[in-house]
Amino acid sequence: MSALLKSSSGSFAALTRLMSLARLSESERGVLADVEGRRRAPIHREIQVEGKPVGEPMILLSGWACRTRTFSDGRRQILSLLLPGDLVSYAFGPDAVAVTTAIALTEGVLAPAPAPAEGGGLARAYAAAAALEEVYLYRQIARLGRLSAYERLADWLLETRDRLALAGLTAGDSFPMPLTQEALADLLGLTSVHINRTLQSMRRDGALDLRGGTARLSEPRQLADLVDYRPAAINR
């Protein structure tokens, strides 16, 4: 068994995220570190399959994944991203059936999501996570429906920076961005060729630095104005 799977390292980001979503008790904070039943998800591996029982709830400890829909003619749309600390199948009881297929976009590690005590911090964190997931879905719809390629990219970069910040994965304006341009295209409803051109246009504008799997937003304010971006707020 690899170091990633047996050690408690690698659940850091996920724990950080849960702690940004709700105050956790001492014991709740420990439960993720030594959770049993971790499993590695190699890149492109299906994590969940549409129409099959979802099984026990899982949390993504590290790596990026997505929910996806593939049409019979091969067209593919990434419906939503799953980032470290996101819950993968936490809906409607274990006898329910998955409504989407989910796959790993990078190498990742999954673990069974610790069962929350009624009314505890973990339960609140999960509820907040579900609420946020809903927000991201609505945003994805607005993005695809009404924004230009450049705007979609800007909006998504801002959102992703904020999501990763919750998991403590940002460093200033920098954050990991391991997606290929083809994955970005499938996510933003464009072609990879056009993603390439749009990325370069944003680089030329001095708004984006994207190299070696790391993105840096140099002018986040201006990008935010461009797309009327406001951070997600669930609770007041």
Place this chain on the structure above:
Amino acid sequence: MSALLKSSSGSFAALTRLMSLARLSESERGVLADVEGRRRAPIHREIQVEGKPVGEPMILLSGWACRTRTFSDGRRQILSLLLPGDLVSYAFGPDAVAVTTAIALTEGVLAPAPAPAEGGGLARAYAAAAALEEVYLYRQIARLGRLSAYERLADWLLETRDRLALAGLTAGDSFPMPLTQEALADLLGLTSVHINRTLQSMRRDGALDLRGGTARLSEPRQLADLVDYRPAAINR
């Protein structure tokens, strides 16, 4: 008070929908008919406002509504539709804040959603409704991200027919379709001009008959093949 508001007529469709989602007990079936606190929602009225507390859960008894996002420059995207029997604000406790703005697209009637008994049929119906709502969100994303105008329209018509069928509002291949072409455009991420052309193209193909607020799909099979459409199935 109008006949619609005081009589038990007008909750028929909503009750029919809940009964298609789960088996309801005798008493549960009655609870919607004489629910207190109905209110009329005139066309264009805000039902819920992003950032404000959601208040008590509501169910849409009749009429069409939507969740919407408006950008600062005026662009508008309809995120999801709310049809008779749909729950409007049923998420994450009454202290939560609405994550979208919802408005009435036609004249409609709302009522407080009857509180479900733990483990009862109504609770199962609400859970199924929430699961379906999630399915429709994912579909909307795939539609906007990867389908052409003609395909978006076909896919949406099929979905809407099936949704209305759950509420007993279809008659064969016919169903009410009260949206203006501009609303359709905002829903499908297009312009009203192009919606107009696309509708006519579908009419010319003999696939759609849309007049006087009623739509009829003449070739549902072919449309379904075109967009790889399959009915939503939550439970197995």
Place this chain on the structure above:
DNA sequence: CGGAACTTTGAACCGTGTCAAGGAACGTGG
């Protein structure tokens, strides 16, 4: 009967897709 909201049509324009080919980066095995 009159006005507002909605639908229809035409012509020009433009953002994004398509097709094709070459180049860079990366991992793997020898």
Place this chain on the structure above:
DNA sequence: CCACGTTCCTTGACACGGTTCAAAGTTCCG
């Protein structure tokens, strides 16, 4: 550590679906 294949990125020319702008026609409702 090099050689090689594979995956990913980049670029150019051209095509096309959908938008924009403008104006006329229709329906609906008070």
